[in-house]
Amino acid sequence: MNKQGPIGIFDSGYGGLTVFKEIIKELPQYNFVYLGDNARVPYGTRSFETVYQYTWESVQALFELGCPLIVLACNTASSKALKSIQTINLPQFPDNRRVLGVIRPTTERIGEFTKSRSVGILATPGTVMSNSYKIEIKRFFPDIEVFQEACPIWVSLVENNEINSPGAEYFVKKHIDQLLAKSDKIDTILLACTHYPLLYPLIRKFTPPSIQILQQGEIVSKSLSKYLEHHPEIDHQLKKDSEILFYTTESPEVFNEKAGLFFGKEVNSTHISL
Numbered sequence: 201m202n203k204q205g206p207i208g209i210f211d212s213g214y215g216g217l218t219v220f221k222e223i224i225k226e227l228p229q230y231n232f233v234y235l236g237d238n239a240r241v242p243y244g245t246r247s248f249e250t251v252y253q254y255t256w257e258s259v260q261a262l263f264e265l266g267c268p269l270i271v272l273a274c275n276t277a278s279s280k281a282l283k284s285i286q287t288i289n290l291p292q293f294p295d296n297r298r299v300l301g302v303i304r305p306t307t308e309r310i311g312e313f314t315k316s317r318s319v320g321i322l323a324t325p326g327t328v329m330s331n332s333y334k335i336e337i338k339r340f341f342p343d344i345e346v347f348q349e350a351c352p353i354w355v356s357l358v359e360n361n362e363i364n365s366p367g368a369e370y371f372v373k374k375h376i377d378q379l380l381a382k383s384d385k386i387d388t389i390l391l392a393c394t395h396y397p398l399l400y401p402l403i404r405k406f407t408p409p410s411i412q413i414l415q416q417g418e419i420v421s422k423s424l425s426k427y428l429e430h431h432p433e434i435d436h437q438l439k440k441d442s443e444i445l446f447y448t449t450e451s452p453e454v455f456n457e458k459a460g461l462f463f464g465k466e467v468n469s470t471h472i473s474l
Contacts, residue, residue: 204439206231208267210258213241213359214455215394216273217462219302222417223271224444226425231439233265235472236459238450242355243276244324244393251326255281256289257474259299265447268437270299271424275392275416276324278303279332298434305423306390306416307336310344313414317344318385320411322375322403323392325350333392347386349379351393358395361461363402372402380408390414398462447472 207230209220220234237243237258243251255277262270272278278301285299310319321333328350337346353371362368380386389411391397397415407413428435446469448455459467 203266204437205266205268206233206439206443206445208232208259208262208265208270209234209273210237210255210262210270210277211235211272211274211394212237212243212254212277213355213395214238214458214462215355215358215396217459217467218394218397218415219271219273219417219420221463222421223424226421227428229440229442231441231443233262233267233445233447235262235265235447236449236455236469237474238448238455240449241359242324243274243280244326244355245352246276246326248280248330251276251280252284254474256285259285259289261447261472261474263297265445268295268297269434270297271420272299272301273394273420275302275394276326277301279327279330296433296437300424300427302394302416302420303332303336303392305420306392306414307333308340309419309423310337310388310390310414311341313412314344314388316385316387317341318383318387319344319346320379320382320386320389321346321348321392322351322354322379322389322396323348324355325352327392333390345383345385347379347382349375349382351375351396354399355393355395358398359458361458363398368399368402369406372399373406376403376406380411386411388412388414391416446470449474
């Protein structure tokens with residue numbers, strides 16, 4: 201890759217747009233390509249092998265679109281596929297391509313927020329099963345105790361625009377109650393799925409005011425900015441004229457309609473086959 205290219209942002213569906221909009225706020229001068237594998241969502245209930253296969257196919261598509269740097273703005277892909285891509289696939293490329301995730305930027309800062317050293321994680325079943333957050337938090341902060349709660353219905357509630365329904369209230373309250381029942385010392389809850397910010401008002405409603413709720417977008421965006429400051433050899437490969445493109449494996453019409461809810465403004469996408 202000799203010529204400059206955009207930063208690639210990948211998600212299995214729409215949730216990554218909540219992180220993407222924060223990245224754009226932090227780095228407005230950069231070019232970006234967003235790819236949503238909406239035709240094969242959800243990833244959260246799929247096997248490690250399937251998530252790795254789907255994620256690697258999407259990463260290759262972003263490489264073909266000229267992206268030297270890719271952010272997996274998806275917790276499931278970050279937990280189930282990132283390590284394999286970094287250790288198995290990337291070394292096969294002669295140039296300096298990078299693929300980053302959302303778990304490490306979040307876990308290396310979690311210690312700044314908790315005083316009780318007890319943290320709750322709300323995530324998809326796949327992310328919880330991977331134990332990625334437990335492992336990474338222990339690496340940076342051995343004194344922090346981590347309590348996880350899988351929320352298998354939450355992504356569907358968001359994807360189907362049911363966030364204001366009685367069912368959403370029931371399932372949000374159910375999983376928060378189950379998480380908090382695991383420890384009365386939890387003072388910080390991390391929303392470890394990029395869909396969950398759209399449920400924030402409900403999550404806040406059913407969470408005691410004394411407990412802070414962390415969303416990943418701002419943390420990841422600031423981490424990416426620092427990463428580029430510390431890696432000028434990567435930053436030099438990135439094009440900077442504020443162009444943004446969107447691709448989806450689903451119908452562009454369907455994607456455009458739903459994506460606006462996550463991104464906060466109108467989106468125009470192009471179909472891509474993987």
